[in-house]
Amino acid sequence: MTNKILFIANWKMFGTKKTVKTINNVIKFSKSKHNKKAKIIYCPPYTLIDSIVKKTKNSEIDVGAQNCHFEKNTGPFTGSISADMIKESGAKLVIIGHSEVRMQGETNLIINKKIINALHTKLKVIFCFGETLKEKKSNKTKLVLKKQLILGLKYVKNLNNIIFAYEPVWSIGTGKVLDNKNLRTQFLYLKKFLKTKYKIKKPTIVYGGSVNDKNILNLKKINEIDGFLIGGASTNSKKFIDIIKKTIN
Numbered sequence: 638m639t640n641k642i643l644f645i646a647n648w649k650m651f652g653t654k655k656t657v658k659t660i661n662n663v664i665k666f667s668k669s670k671h672n673k674k675a676k677i678i679y680c681p682p683y684t685l686i687d688s689i690v691k692k693t694k695n696s697e698i699d700v701g702a703q704n705c706h707f708e709k710n711t712g713p714f715t716g717s718i719s720a721d722m723i724k725e726s727g728a729k730l731v732i733i734g735h736s737e738v739r740m741q742g743e744t745n746l747i748i749n750k751k752i753i754n755a756l757h758t759k760l761k762v763i764f765c766f767g768e769t770l771k772e773k774k775s776n777k778t779k780l781v782l783k784k785q786l787i788l789g790l791k792y793v794k795n796l797n798n799i800i801f802a803y804e805p806v807w808s809i810g811t812g813k814v815l816d817n818k819n820l821r822t823q824f825l826y827l828k829k830f831l832k833t834k835y836k837i838k839k840p841t842i843v844y845g846g847s848v849n850d851k852n853i854l855n856l857k858k859i860n861e862i863d864g865f866l867i868g869g870a871s872t873n874s875k876k877f878i879d880i881i882k883k884t885i886n
């Protein structure tokens with residue numbers, strides 16, 4: 638997809654017009670000669686997509702949404718946004734399958750429909766998957782990841798337009814991160830699985846779960862990780878730049 642290291646900011650239900658102003662420094666950094674290696678993607682709440690798209694227009698920063706409805710265009714779905722609407726707002730990507738959405742009842746079947754529609758709309762997909770603490774404790778991690786991938790990718794064709802985001806649910810927002818040895822093993826397994834089962838030559842897999850300006854020094858040692866999906870730390874521009882700098886330097 639890209640040879641650069643991905644830094645995807647998932648703002649979740651945070652961010653106001655005021656927060657948008659604070660990304661000026663990130664835009665400046667993304668354009669500076671010090672940055673040749675990082676590709677930045679902002680996924681703000683729907684309400685801020687338009688203003689961030691405008692603000693980042695003359696930069697290489699891309700904008701994504703955090704979810705979409707499983708119906709492609711329009712319909713009687715109060716409170717929902719379709720892939721077509723997201724595309725029209727200027728976003729180029731959409732996060733699908735985030736554990737915080739799965740927890741609200743989003744099934745693998747719904748995720749699969751969303752992925753197919755989003756790709757059909759020519760949005761790139763950031764496909765999140767990961768095991769819960771209960772699944773990890775009962776040694777079901779591999780089984781769960783495989784199931785989420787197989788069901789989520791059923792009938793999906795443009796697999797090269799997917800960024801895979803491995804996010805252990807127990808790691809999101811908790812400060813807990815798997816040790817490097819096990820995380821590397823997990824990435825090797827996932828890459829092998831995607832290469833052999835889906836014939837994706839170079840799958841792009843990012844890691845998400847409590848990435849911050851301290852643990853990044855350790856995480857960046859895992860060469861198999863193609864980038865990071867960052868929640869909490871990404872709404873603070875200073876911390877976000879710090880994470881990027883520490884990774885690419």
Ligand code: PEP
Nearest residue numbers: 809810845846847868869
């Ligand atoms: C996320 O929201 O995908 C995430 C990884 O959050 P955090 O970085 O806050 O754990």
